Amino acid sequence: MTWAVETLALTKRFPKSTGWRGILSGLTDRGEPVAVSDPAVDRANLYVHPGELFGLLGPNGAGKTTLIKMLSTLIEPTSGSARVNGFELNQESGIKATTGLVTSDERSFYWRLSGRQNLLFFACLQGLPKPDAAERVLAVLEQVDLQDVADGSFLTYSTGMRQRLSIARALLNKPRLLFLDEPTKGLDPIATHNLHQLIRVKLVDSQGITVLLTTHNLDEAEGLCDRIAIMNHGHIQAVGTIQELRRSLGPGSPYII
Numbered sequence: 697m698t699w700a701v702e703t704l705a706l707t708k709r710f711p712k713s714t715g716w717r718g719i720l721s722g723l724t725d726r727g728e729p730v731a732v733s734d735p736a737v738d739r740a741n742l743y744v745h746p747g748e749l750f751g752l753l754g755p756n757g758a759g760k761t762t763l764i765k766m767l768s769t770l771i772e773p774t775s776g777s778a779r780v781n782g783f784e785l786n787q788e789s790g791i792k793a794t795t796g797l798v799t800s801d802e803r804s805f806y807w808r809l810s811g812r813q814n815l816l817f818f819a820c821l822q823g824l825p826k827p828d829a830a831e832r833v834l835a836v837l838e839q840v841d842l843q844d845v846a847d848g849s850f851l852t853y854s855t856g857m858r859q860r861l862s863i864a865r866a867l868l869n870k871p872r873l874l875f876l877d878e879p880t881k882g883l884d885p886i887a888t889h890n891l892h893q894l895i896r897v898k899l900v901d902s903q904g905i906t907v908l909l910t911t912h913n914l915d916e917a918e919g920l921c922d923r924i925a926i927m928n929h930g931h932i933q934a935v936g937t938i939q940e941l942r943r944s945l946g947p948g949s950p951y952i953i
Contacts, residue, residue, distance in 0.1 A: 698782045700873050700906040701744035701767060706776035708737045708762050736762040738930035739776065744908055746872070749900045751921035752910040759930040760910040764875050767908070768797045781872055795873045796866025798859070800881035805850050811861050812837065812846040819868050836864040839898060856887030860894065874899065876909040880916065892920055 710733050737759040744750045752760045765771045767780050769788045783790035805814050812833060819829035837843045840860040845853070853861065859879060866874055876895070880888045899905045911917050917924050918938045925935045934941055 698746070699743050699779065700746045700748065701742060701750075701778070701780055701908060703740050703742045703763075703767075703778040704776055705739040705741065706737060706763070706766060706778050707735050707739055707774050708759075708766060708771065709733055709735050709774045735759075735774070735930045737766065737773075740930075740932050742925060742932060742935070744906060745922075746906055747900065747904045749896065749907045749909065749920060749922050751917040751924040752908065752927055753912070753914065753917045753924050754910075754927035755912050758912075758927045760927055761877055762930075763927075764797070764877050764908070764910060768792075768795060768875050770797075793869060794871055795875060796863075796869065796871040797875045798862045798866045798877065798879055800859075800878040805858070805861065807851045808849060810847045810849055811842055811853065811857075811864075814850055814861065815865060815868065818865050822869055824868070832868055836867045839867060840864045840894060854887070856883050856891065859883065859887075859891060863894070863899075871905065873906040873908065876907060878910050878912070880911070880913075888916075892916075896920055 712733055740759075740763060742763075752763065754760055762771070766773050766785070767778060769785060769791050773785065778785050780791045781794040783794070785791070806817070809817070815833040815836065816829055819833055820826070824832060834843070837846045840863055842857065842860055842864065845857065850858070850861070863874075863876075863879070879895070880891055883891065895907060895909070900907055909921065923935065923937055924941065926933045926941070934944060936944065
């Protein structure tokens with residue numbers, strides 16, 4: 697079986713504050729090895745089924761975003777290994793061609809351009825010919841229900857609309873796997889519900905896209921995800937459905953943010 701995501705003892709340590717020489721050479725100005733922090737992700741073992749909506753649940757600083765960044769090839773692991781859609785982490789082009797990434801802190805859109813113009817720009821960056829780009833942009837706008845406001849300025853979009861546009865951009869390359877890093881952060885309850893419907897119904901249930909989602913909200917994870925991994929201090933502490941986790945942890949094991 698080819699897993700959508702599989703990791704084996706995946707670990708990331710960051711160097712403690714140092715100058716450029718330390719970053720490039722691994723040595724301090726005195727010629728000593730640069731000290732490293734405690735692992736942000738520590739020997740993570742994880743398996744995600746194709747077509748699954750999988751949640752990474754944990755408090756801020758648990759290592760969720762660092763894990764997502766390693767799997768999407770934004771940062772290199774310190775040790776361990778992983779495969780994403782069957783590609784090793786050093787096969788960056790294969791991973792990027794089959795995945796999409798959405799973060800909650802979106803700053804790369806051009807605010808004076810319309811939603812459609814932004815998506816056309818990013819489609820061209822991905823190498824889509826202009827006629828194909830226009831067709832694909834229309835398709836993803838319809839997927840995220842933004843076709844009626846596509847020609848409005850990004851500057852006028854609500855937070856929920858901007859997050860939907862981020863998902864639309866991540867869908868341009870027809871990914872098999874979407875990484876969603878706290879996609880509902882900062883959204884009001886109605887916008888959160890609408891985004892949940894988009895993710896669960898349109899992307900996962902209807903199209904079979906695998907989604908790996910991070911959250912610190914237990915209710916969100918319970919209501920949305922097929923399976924959940926609880927993560928804290930860089931460790932994956934338990935994996936399973938909500939029912940399996942309740943049985944394994946017992947009634948006296950509360951989840952505390």
